[in-house]
Amino acid sequence: MHSDEGVTKTFTCARPLIGQHVFLQLVGVEGSLSLCEVEVFTTEEFSNDRCAPASAPADIELAAFSRNCYEFNVAKGGSFEEARKQCQNHGGDLIHGFQVVPPTCGSPDKLLNTTIEGKDYRVGASIDYRCPQGHMLAGTKSRACLKDGFWSGVAPSCKYVDCGGISPIQDGEVSLVDGRTTHGARALYSCKENYTLVGEAARECGDQGTWGGEAPKCLFDWCPEPPPVTGGMVSVSGRTAGSLATYTCQNGFILFGSPSVTCTLGGSWAGTPPSCKYVDCGTPAIVHKGSFRLLNGTTTYGSVVQFTCEPDYWLAGSEELTCNRDGKWSHDMPSCELITCADPEVPAGGYMEAFDYNVHSTIDFHCERGHKLVGEASLMCEIRCPDPVVPENSIVSVTGNDRMHGRTLIRTSGTTHSGSTYRIGALVKYRCERGYKVVGESLSTCEDNGQWGGMTPKCQCVHLAASMHDMAIPDGLFSHLNYGSPRLRAYTLYCNFSFRIIPDVDCEITCPDPSIQIKGSVGLLVATSTLSIGGEAHYRCERGYSIKGNQTRTCLKKGQWNGAPPVCIPIDCKSPGTIDNGRIIIANSSTHFGSSIEYHCLPQFTRVGPFLRKCADDGHWSGEEPSCELATNEAAESGTLPLSVGVGCGVVLFLLMLLGVIYLRL
Template sequence: MSLGYGAAIAQMSYMVNCSDPGFVGNAIRQVQQSFPERFIYGMSVLYHCKKGFYLLGSSALTCTANGLWDRSLPKCLAISCGHPGVPANAILTGDVFTFGATVHYSCKGTHRLVGNSTRVCREDSHWSGALPHCTGNNPGFCGDPGTPAHGSRLGDEFKTKSLLRFSCEMGYLLRGSPERTCLLNGSWSGLQPLCEAVSCGNPGTPPNGMIVSSDGILFSSSVVYACWEGYRTSGLMTRLCTANGTWTGTAPDCTVVSCGDPGSLANGVQFGTDFTFNQTVSYQCNPGYIMEPATSATIRCTKDSTWDPSKPVCRAVLCSPPPPVAHGAVEGSDFRWGASISYSCAAGYQLSHPTILSCEGRGVWKGETPQCLPVLCGDPGTPAEGQLAGRSFTYKSEVSFQCRPPFILVGSSRRTCQAGGSWSGVQPTCIDPAHNTCPDPGTPHFGIQNSSRGYEVGSTVFFRCRKGYHVQGPTTRTCLANLTWSGTQTECIPHACRQPETPAHADVRAMDLPSFGYTLVYTCHPGFFLAGGSEHRTCKADMKWTGKSPVCKSKGVGEVNDTVTKTPVPSDVFSVSSVWKGHYEHLGKRQPATLTVDCFNATSSQVNATFAAASPLQMKLAGIYKKEEAHLLLRAFQVRGAAEVFGSKPEKENWGLDGYVSSGLEGGGFTFQGDIRGDNFGKFKLERQGPLSSDQDSSHRHPGTSGGSVAAAILVPFFALILSGFAFYLYKHRTRPKAQYNGYAGHESSNGQASFENPMYDTALKPTEAKAVRFDTALNTVCTVV
């Protein structure tokens, strides 16, 4: 029981009121308090019998803490003097023998009365005066003085000078003269003897008991007791008044019935420590549990030592299975109170809104159930001088393109909306056959463009920024076969760090990364590999760059197997059951931590994981892994034990791990690091434990991947240039009827392979057939951004 609850009980004890105990016939009641009468805890009420009555029971009653009087009401019984006795040859007039009653004596015939002719019953239960007697009829003789009730007489002669002796039975006391002598005047000496019963006095009323019946307080009288309801005794319930003026035995000890401790509830709290008659015990279930039956929250101790009703039980609250979602699945199998679940969608579908349902209350899911809607790829756009056929842009929808004559289509003539929300193939353009150059890509503000090689297909322009500005985006762009520029538009942004020199045989790309800042990312030219330095450098607050300038070395014969490279980050680096160990920062201190992946959806890249630190901290996290950026934001949707570890429970909607995955040297593993979203938290760093599976590693087992990837990335547009030139040659030197040009399509598949399609006329002059040349190259990531 809490201190607050105990204090409340202590305070209540001074406000308890007992009911009015009532009045007793022929008695006067005295109360400690004046009108109006209130019978509060600790107050006593006194009873006094009126004159002519005696008290049987307790004269004082006290109000107890449970609101009951400690004793039963007493009784005021009329005082009785008993039969006064009738001497020989006398006549008694009067048949009432209680207090105040009067009896009269007279003698028969010629007998003369000696003594008081009138006697009165007094308050001490004795008759006034002595019993009179009647004289004899013959001279020299006295009349028969009689024998007292419950007594005996020794001597039968009544003549002058005769002596009589009187005695009483056991339990009676002699009042009057024990010896009497017959006098000459015919009267007896002394007073007429009387045998009065011994009085045992008021037997009293025991606490928590009462007198059921009594026939007085004199010798041979009895009194019968009974305990109140809810009390019992093992002693005798009847007492007798003995000859020596005492009551047999003792007053019974009435003890309250006890039902015993009913016991606490599993997963519940018990209130109440008094387990005696009519007392109650209450129960309350812990959060997450419900009481059955609901009406048994309070039980009461009965007079037969049992609890009524029976003790309840606390049953764990379980939510029914969460509502199903078309084209979706439930993430999580714990449906207990306090648990949370989320939803994921099948490939090609996405959640209408991110939702986490929590099992709350009496077993209901709180939160709005989402829908899995088809992925929307958006309008792919209509190429200039071209047409778009198809107006549905959702998952599995297909659109087609064609150009107005004389323009020819370069790119994919048909594109399909894919599960990832992107269109298959390459966005087509309609180009004039007479043109073979790209438009001016433009010069960024505060930047300089170097286009010494012109804008012809395959040519490259270079960008740099003026002093005080740094490049954000690619430093080079290449004119592609579809007369568009590779990459995105370069920008020049002001920054505190001085722009470092671009190393030989390397390209640099700049970007502002969340939680990291302005970062330069380097890639080696085709035929070169990263032999030293840093693949990425970040501008620090002190206006200095992290890491060292990269060194790109040429791949000579026999150097391929000696190349030092970094393992690209696989798309399933967060595979199921993978374990990441490391540390996190809280209040400026590093603490050990472990991240275990519980679920990974290869299609949607959904990651569900458990973040565990010092016991009993455990957090359930969920997020989408962006493999293109190697970025993962895991948000908490279930937090347990945080208050014990952190001192307070963080807001689960705002707490999360926001970081990037980087690769170490080949065979060196992967690191997931970044910032923790939440007050008083800093950074985290976790390293993947154990190697990847053989299937996962197979695509990365070739040494020299970095240089080879760059070489393939450059060779692809080179071959595309050759094919495009050959197409233009056929177009300008055609001498036979031409089939409609179906265009060029370059499809970049998920495994990084590129295929090129170009129409070729066969000997049978079939205008709609085309041959395809396919180049299989492994386009793997060179340097990972972290």
């Protein structure tokens, strides 16, 4: 306003000037306005003498306007109530018995360097103050036009803040955004190749003229070759920070300790490398009447030894032993025992002669006087095989047996054991019911040791395909009947057409695909080994979720999964609470996994601890909780020293001058 001195200005008042005595209040920057003259015009003017109140002072300034008297007082600005009281003391009032609601608050005041955003000065509106770049706003940013016609609060000010230059970091660089160091400026840090930044990558010039946070560090992130291990091998996923070096042991060695170490910032492998211990179970003991064979030619860890017996001896114990990690074989050493027959039953009225009951031995039966022998007079102890195992859905037939025990046997999985025995060389043949096929060897022979050779096969379900010819078949020519397995249907085609089997029901009972059941379930994943009976479905959650419920379900015989599918619950770190002398900003208003929170301290307080914390997998906020500590005013303390020195020097100089004056007078 100083540059407009002498120019007439028109101001918009917050309310009409109604009353006999008017108090004019101008709000603005102190000293920026010189009110020299107020002109009042009226067409119905009458003498000012009629407006003078009793005992009015001589220097009173009066005016008449529209048959109303006005008294002008120039004083320091005050409130509406103070203006009204001034008028009432002089026998008048601001109003004549009715309330006037101001429509606006008039022009708002502002201080140096501030800029007002908004031109709506009506009641209920608000304005904002803005500072130029490099300045800090001190005070309230926004003000509102109240119902009484006054702006709320006081006008803020703008303070120039400069944080000064920022120090570089070792093995890294720092750059200033926009090339300035004043309030709100940002400094960005970066590291050289093979170095990783640890700490905050950006710092900001704060209200106190200092750079926020702490300077980060650049740590070397390239690791050398991992340490070697005797008897072991190592493979690395990389050489940068976060890479893994995984150890494995050579044949015959066992790994002790953690199998991997991690490349960390600073260029070193974290963790202790494992060790590989040589394990040898030693040569197995010689078995009487038997022998062994090392299947892989060694006796170290993982080696397998197989035992066999001489003819007429059977193996008591495990046929195969494995070398364990403790340097011992997995089972006790077997033994070869001479095959013997059970004690024979002596018929009544007779007796028996035998030397022993060993294999190939013979026993003779005799009758006492008056009795006649019926049956074989001599029996020999022979090696025979027991009833063969009958798999489910199979048909087993045995051929080549002697007449005495039945030359041929046909059994299914539904029949009971016959208790028969079979001579060496007897042959068992495995077949399967309709809809199934043999998996494994279909033939097995009774061996010299009294055991069926090989492994017992299984019957596996197969999917039969319809064998239909390319022909048009009239409706109603098929007749349904049950045939064979209850899971299959057979159809007879009349009119001289051939007979076919067309299955319409799958012979194998399976459970539904569990991935279909969990459609719509957020974060839930499932993997299945098989959908057949006994198969397992393994559930897990995506990162950021915790699983609740059964993690494994099994396919039951009725074709249903046991239990119910689990659910995935989002990991929630909950509200971090509050921080004394500061505030916490929750990014995106989320406290779930991966979200972050920022810590800000009030002016004159410094943050001790991290600026940013994130919600981790364990449901807790990462790092330690920071605190806002009162900042030490080192600059103020250091500034008192020059002041003290200056005052001391001034006192000494004054004393010297005083002594000089005294000396001259003497």
